[in-house]
Amino acid sequence: MAKFAKNKPVRSKIFLKNAQKSMTIKNRNICGFCKEQNNERLYPVKDIFGDEYSIHKCFECNAYFLAPRPDEEKLKQAYDTSYYGENKEKFSSPGVERVLDRFRQGRARRLRRYISDVAKVLDVGCGNGRFLMYLSRLGHFHLYGTELEGKSAQRAAQVQQITLKTGMLEKDDFAQESFDAVTLFHVFEHLAEPAQMLEIIASIVKKDGIAVFSFPNIESYQSKWFKGKWLHLDPPRHLFFFGPDDFKALMKKHGFEAINEHYISTEQNPYGMVQSLLNLWCDKREVLFERLKGNKEYIKNYKGIKLFLQKLFFVFTFPLFIFTDIIAGIMKKGATVEIIFRKQNC
Numbered sequence: 001m002a003k004f005a006k007n008k009p010v011r012s013k014i015f016l017k018n019a020q021k022s023m024t025i026k027n028r029n030i031c032g033f034c035k036e037q038n039n040e041r042l043y044p045v046k047d048i049f050g051d052e053y054s055i056h057k058c059f060e061c062n063a064y065f066l067a068p069r070p071d072e073e074k075l076k077q078a079y080d081t082s083y084y085g086e087n088k089e090k091f092s093s094p095g096v097e098r099v100l101d102r103f104r105q106g107r108a109r110r111l112r113r114y115i116s117d118v119a120k121v122l123d124v125g126c127g128n129g130r131f132l133m134y135l136s137r138l139g140h141f142h143l144y145g146t147e148l149e150g151k152s153a154q155r156a157a158q159v160q161q162i163t164l165k166t167g168m169l170e171k172d173d174f175a176q177e178s179f180d181a182v183t184l185f186h187v188f189e190h191l192a193e194p195a196q197m198l199e200i201i202a203s204i205v206k207k208d209g210i211a212v213f214s215f216p217n218i219e220s221y222q223s224k225w226f227k228g229k230w231l232h233l234d235p236p237r238h239l240f241f242f243g244p245d246d247f248k249a250l251m252k253k254h255g256f257e258a259i260n261e262h263y264i265s266t267e268q269n270p271y272g273m274v275q276s277l278l279n280l281w282c283d284k285r286e287v288l289f290e291r292l293k294g295n296k297e298y299i300k301n302y303k304g305i306k307l308f309l310q311k312l313f314f315v316f317t318f319p320l321f322i323f324t325d326i327i328a329g330i331m332k333k334g335a336t337v338e339i340i341f342r343k344q345n346c
């Protein structure tokens, strides 16, 4: 509404209040986090299947969310093959997986600074389990992972150092205050019941224990520039988003204090810039990204020359966007954020 008010200075506050009220009544889209209906529509977004959604902002809990909420069939389609990759690994190029392994090692080393040599660690949505595998090399940890049934879980099941639960983390899976650290790397925004997940995490982390969350920064420069074309909206898989300060305030209510935050990510952010620009200029979104994941079906009618030009653009601009990500990160406007929390001892 603030934006609307700015554009229409002649309209009175009463008018705006009424407009907001009537919009809220008409707008039956329910917030993905708090389940309230008091929100505004910000901008449209189309997924790779051609389905149309909007990003809304909730006036109650400050979450941004995808509306209407995709039904189970649409989510199943979205997660089916192209999300986890068609091959042995998520990305068809072994080079990409090797680079991702370097980032997984970096995450493991960062967490290691906050935990003891015998810590008990849970990675929620552990993917192929390789982050935990690298962590296992840095101490004598007890490592647990959860991953939904599918190709990633099958890959994680091969990692011997992990006790894996296939499926969603449930309330009674683990004892209260039993973990020294719980991590969710780019998982939170996918959850159907995120508020419940926070309750569970708050209960299973020990006092003085660590919780690590990383997610797209909806208040980043990229998000503001690209709106519905932004790569990290990833419709229809990302259901909701929080600005970093709102998320920290939410975690505070659960007894967690933010002790560190990173806004620079060479893994996530420069590619976000490349793909979002391509999404802006090209008629079809995420062509190059889907190609990297081996989704041949999505690109089967796409002209080879256009794909080649996109690859060329990627190769030549990526170094530049590593540099611009550092600047955005310093301003706390990086496209993704990782926040490390410590549970208060009281």
Ligand SMILES: [Zn+2]
Residues within 6 Å of the ligand: 031, 032, 033, 034, 035, 036, 058, 059, 060, 061, 062, 063
């Ligand atoms: Zn809400």
